[in-house]
Amino acid sequence: MRALVTGGSGHIGAAITARLAAGGYTVAIADLAEPAPEVAGLADRYVAADVTSEQGAREAVQVAAGAGHLDVLVNCLGVSPKKNGRKRPLGEIALEEWERVFAVNVTACFLTMREAMPRLRPHANASIVNVVSAVAKLGAAGPDGATYGPAHPxxxxxxxxKAALxxxxxxxxxxxxxHGVRCNGVAPGYIGSGMGGTTDATVETRLLGQVPLSxxxxxxxxAAxxxxxxxxDASYLTGEIIDVDGGWVPD
Structure with a gap:
């Protein structure tokens, strides 16, 4: 079984890589950041590809699938620029930064899915999972000190x-x-590693106060x-996005 994890060098991506490897998958990581040694030891292949480009996405899928098919595609790459550990105000977001966020968080996922489709179709139980975010349903927080709305960075x-994804x-x-290919999403809430680890301490305290599991x-x-x-076990699930957020976003 073959799997491709984009953004596999990050904290969540590394955990997903480990989970798939333990499940018997031959895993390829596509990331511009070189994986840490312990992550690299779990993956069978590492592709230093910029999957925001058509060429990079094509290369990643080709390396992961080899001469055969692909069983699983997980899009885990993402970027969330901050300002001193807090959200960047709307009026301070430069067009270049806006476009970069959409290129990484949306366009790259579209490109890898498009490139992977022919490799996924011939195989039973082929699956795509996109890592979305709980904030896709929340929107950005209000100004510093606001008592309304969610608090997050x-x-x-x-x-x-992430809403677009x-x-x-x-x-x-x-x-x-x-074509028998399932496509689902997982929406993490506040994860205490990776992008979450760059959050201002005051914002983090307010955020965790909103999470029922505290x-x-x-x-x-x-990754689980x-x-x-x-x-x-999920053979009848497609088009679903499962929140992993400690109850932060009620459905």
């Missing part, structure tokens, strides 16, 4: 990009179902849901 560009996930699920999540908890979604 993600800017409007990150929130909007959630919609793309559902659209792809409906189109790919006829703690941050772990990368392994996100990804492992379920790609397994035969």
């Amino acid at each position: 993600s800017g409007a560009h990150y929130c909007a990009s 959630a919609n793309l996930t559902v659209s792809a699920a409906r189109e790919l179902a006829q 703690r941050s999540g772990t990368a392994d908890e996100v 849901v990804v492992g379920f979604l790609v397994s035969p």
